[in-house]
Amino acid sequence: xxxxxxxxxxxxxxxxxxxxxxxxxxxxxxxxxxxxxxxxxxxxxxxxxxxxxxxxxxxxxxxxxxxxxxxxxxxxxxxxxxxxxxxxxxxxxxxxxxxxxxxxxxxxxxxxxxxxxxxxxxxxxxxxxxxxxxxxxxxxxxxxxxxxxxxxxxxxxxxxxxxxxxxxxxxxxxxxxxxxxxxxxxxxxxxxxxxxxxxxxxxxxxxxxxxxxxxxxxxxxxxxxxxxxxxxxxxxxxxxxxxxxxxxxxxxxxxxxxxxxxxxxxxxxxxxxxxxxxxxxxxxxxxxxxxxxxxxxxxxxxxxxxxxxxxxxxxxxxxxxxxxxxxxxxxxxxxxxxxxxxxxxxxxxxxxxxxxxxxxxxxxxxxxxxxxxxxxxxxxxxxxxxxxxxxxxxxxxxxxxxxxxxxxxxxxxxxxxxxxxxxxxxxxxxxxxxxxxxxxxxxxxxxxxxxxxxxxxxxxxxxxxxxxxxxxxxxxxxxxxxxxxxxxxxxxxxxxxxxxxxxxxxxxxxxxxxxxxxxxxxxxxxxxxxxxxxxxxxxxxxxxxxxxxxxxx
Numbered sequence: 334x335x336x337x338x339x340x341x342x343x344x345x346x347x348x349x350x351x352x353x354x355x356x357x358x359x360x361x362x363x364x365x366x367x368x369x370x371x372x373x374x375x376x377x378x379x380x381x382x383x384x385x386x387x388x389x390x391x392x393x394x395x396x397x398x399x400x401x402x403x404x405x406x407x408x409x410x411x412x413x414x415x416x417x418x419x420x421x422x423x424x425x426x427x428x429x430x431x432x433x434x435x436x437x438x439x440x441x442x443x444x445x446x447x448x449x450x451x452x453x454x455x456x457x458x459x460x461x462x463x464x465x466x467x468x469x470x471x472x473x474x475x476x477x478x479x480x481x482x483x484x485x486x487x488x489x490x491x492x493x494x495x496x497x498x499x500x501x502x503x504x505x506x507x508x509x510x511x512x513x514x515x516x517x518x519x520x521x522x523x524x525x526x527x528x529x530x531x532x533x534x535x536x537x538x539x540x541x542x543x544x545x546x547x548x549x550x551x552x553x554x555x556x557x558x559x560x561x562x563x564x565x566x567x568x569x570x571x572x573x574x575x576x577x578x579x580x581x582x583x584x585x586x587x588x589x590x591x592x593x594x595x596x597x598x599x600x601x602x603x604x605x606x607x608x609x610x611x612x613x614x615x616x617x618x619x620x621x622x623x624x625x626x627x628x629x630x631x632x633x634x635x636x637x638x639x640x641x642x643x644x645x646x647x648x649x650x651x652x653x654x655x656x657x658x659x660x661x662x663x664x665x666x667x668x669x670x671x672x673x674x675x676x677x678x679x680x681x682x683x684x685x686x687x688x689x690x691x692x693x694x695x696x697x698x699x700x701x702x703x704x705x706x707x708x709x710x711x712x713x714x715x716x717x718x719x720x721x722x723x724x725x726x727x728x729x730x731x732x733x734x735x736x737x738x739x740x741x742x743x744x745x746x747x748x749x750x751x752x753x754x755x756x757x758x759x760x761x762x763x764x765x766x767x768x769x770x771x772x773x774x775x776x777x778x779x780x781x782x783x784x785x786x787x788x789x790x791x792x793x794x795x796x797x798x799x800x801x802x803x804x805x806x807x808x809x810x811x812x813x814x815x816x817x818x819x820x821x822x823x824x825x826x827x828x829x830x831x832x833x834x835x836x837x838x839x840x841x842x843x844x845x846x847x848x849x850x851x852x853x854x855x856x857x858x859x860x861x862x863x864x865x866x867x868x869x870x871x872x873x874x875x876x877x878x879x880x881x882x883x884x885x886x
Contacts, residue, residue, distance in 0.1 A: 384548040386457035391550045391612050393453035394484045395704045403623030408442040409449055415810030417843050419639030419825035422671040424683035435674035436833035444849030446491050454484040470541055475528035476564045482518045489514045490815045491846050493877045494866040508863035511878040519590055522572045529565040550613040563608050565600040570712050577715055581881040588724050595726035603712045606745045610707035621700035628689040636687040638765045639825035641670035646762035650750045654697045661685030663768045674828025677770040713738035714802035732785045742805035758784035778824040791886045796822045818880045837874040844876045
């Protein structure tokens with residue numbers, strides 16, 4: 334499929350993208366800058382193009398940006414999904430306090446995930462395809478397809494319908510329904526799985542470029558046989574995640590794809606932390622972990638009150654790994670988050686609330702910390718839900734898989750005390766108290782405990798599974814927001830101030846981002862068709878295809 338025309342279109346369209354930070358003190362540069370510094374004419378058949386563009390695609394899933402300035406990630410995710418997931422909140426009143434954090438949606442922010450997908454990810458992968466990667470190095474192309482599926486799924490889960498199957502046509506660019514996009518992603522994962530199985534079952538491990546170790550930012554320091562076994566397990570794990578996402582929209586397809594992912598004959602799923610999906614931060618070009626950069630250098634992100642409620646309430650030993658204690662003189666030494674859409678927000682007032690763990694004597698997060706996009710813990714929780722639904726190949730009882738998910742998370746973070754945590758049946762999330770503004774106070778969101786209860790209803794069991802999955806996959810807010818929308822769990826605090834003008838229900842919370850303004854400016858007729866595919870108005874209150882009201886069973 335030739336994607337050049339549509340990708341060039343979006344590269345032009347987003348060059349003039351307005352970011353919309355009217356009250357930010359940072360110098361925001363054009364986010365469409367080509368961070369590689371390499372043009373099409375510079376591509377070399379000796380593998381240099383692989384190192385450049387495969388790396389670019391991987392880094393752009395969770396966009397690092399170039400030169401150590403992660404403004405793209407900030408509007409791609411941190412000021413959207415990271416907040417909507419209940420993980421983070423900014424103390425900064427961007428745009429004079431009218432912004433996405435309180436549902437006054439900023440057009441310039443809303444287009445960033447869209448731009449990053451087409452310009453940085455699909456554009457890079459298309460260059461590799463046009464240079465014959467699929468034919469020359471099929472196993473590497475399989476890994477590229479996994480990257481493509483991961484990046485695309487995140488963006489369709491932000492907007493709903495997006496252009497996909499029509500990539501490469503001339504003229505106006507049609508959108509696909511989200512249902513059709515998911516079906517195509519499953520087919521592309523079929524291709525990736527088959528290519529990886531062929532490579533892993535063969536004996537010729539020289540069918541990879543010599544610089545694969547530099548190009549592959551996910552699985553480094555291993556031999557090629559091991560490398561592509563890990564990519565195969567990642568492909569299957571991603572299929573399992575996407576299958577579970579659609580369980581309320583297409584239960585039969587969800588079960589079919591999940592059981593395919595879990596079938597041992599297909600190569601297995603991630604079951605240990607050595608196989609976790611992490612994107613290594615390259616030491617060259619001054620790249621850095623963007624979440625760390627925003628927390629440390631700009632002070633623009635702090636812990637969300639919802640995360641405080643659960644981790645303090647459960648006396649979760651991982652809390653010291655996740656966040657620093659507050660430095661505000663009123664709450665010094667406490668773990669204290671900020672309510673999303675907080676009333677009375679000023680940076681001077683809330684900058685001293687708990688941050689990501691960046692200032693501890695042995696901080697968990699640094700400029701070189703690899704962003705984590707999928708973990709063994711998440712996969713164990715997905716398997717627990719599969720077992721709860723009675724699907725084949727889950728590989729254990731619901732309780733055993735649930736508890737293994739917790740154990741894997743504790744091991745990942747290097748924390749002791751998992752057994753005591755698992756056995757606790759009394760601790761519950763706490764009420765939130767904001768010492769600076771009582772309007773932000775809120776009662777405890779739930780009474781759910783950690784210890785498994787085999788006699789509970791299926792719905793209560795799912796709340797336990799998703800709540801612990803949410804705690805385990807921190808700080809990956811995009812996946813956490815998607816699962817919150819799918820299941821309604823964990824129960825997180827709604828925004829205090831809702832400036833949506835009635836478009837987004839405070840209790841239901843935000844369900845998506847509106848389509849980019851540039852699409853209205855240049856592809857208006859197709860956007861109107863996309864709204865029909867969406868099935869509701871183009872605002873943050875409209876549910877996606879897989880986001881169905883009602884119970885989970």
